[in-house]
Amino acid sequence: MKNVFSSGDLVTGNISFELTKETKITLISIKMKGGVAVHWSTGGGKNRRHYSAKEEFFLLEGVIMQESGGMLLLDFPSSFRGAHGVIAYTLTVGINRPWHMTKSFVTELNFISHIDINQPLLWAPHSGSNSKTVCCLWCASGPITMTVSLNKKAFCPGETVKVICQFSNASTRTVTPTLKLQLKHRYYTYQRVRPRILSQTLASVTGESVRAQTSDVYTELMLTIPSSASISISNCSIIEVDYILQVSLGMKASLDLVVLFPIILYEASAYSYPPLTL
Structure with missing residues (x-):
């Protein structure tokens, strides 16, 4: 058997x-x-x-x-x-x-568990952007902006994720992009109050730094999902397993600039037919 x-x-x-x-x-x-x-x-x-x-x-x-x-x-x-x-x-x-x-x-x-992988939203491109202005005492430098795109939302353990990034750094500081795969476990009681939440970084990769006073810098960040990662769980009343791709621009003496992408992990062996492609 x-x-x-x-x-x-x-x-x-x-x-x-x-x-x-x-x-x-x-x-x-x-x-x-x-x-x-x-x-x-x-x-x-x-x-x-x-x-x-x-x-x-x-x-x-x-x-x-x-x-x-x-x-x-x-x-x-x-x-x-x-x-x-x-x-x-x-x-x-x-x-x-x-x-x-x-x-x-x-x-x-x-x-x-079967996940409905024929949802068009799971296979559609996703994008997000964020920006900030770095201040030093009474002076403010030019803005730092980033636009990030992902070609889909559903992945299998062991698959490599490609994130396409565009950066503009009008500040006086060098910034460094990082891509992380975050795992979040949520445990609930029957009343679903005061849940126990555990977060963990499963994988990360750092890209090339973006120098000060540069614009329209394009780069690709590649990250392989660990083959040991469990699949997403959303159909249980007291346990949830979620994954988030986090793209951040790190800089000295300032909070990171962040864009988040919730993703779904599914087990390809559970399906006898290929997923819908658009």
């Missing part, structure tokens, strides 16, 4: 035995379940507070007959393991023998 499934897949497989003697088996049962759980704590000592929530997606139980059957997986959130939560799917086979305790064999399934 393969260990990677997606919505609409029929989970089928074989159970085999290696016996050293004749064995009587009265029942072989099967159980499949999926669910999500989160937990974190704040403070210390008497002020320590715990936050937790659980949700069961499904629990299917049955008896294996002579003919092989299957269980149809609906669209639930993808398998996930994070610092404060887990989304897990397991398949348990139980074997009953006379005068013996039931013996269970558990296999964890890697479930991949």
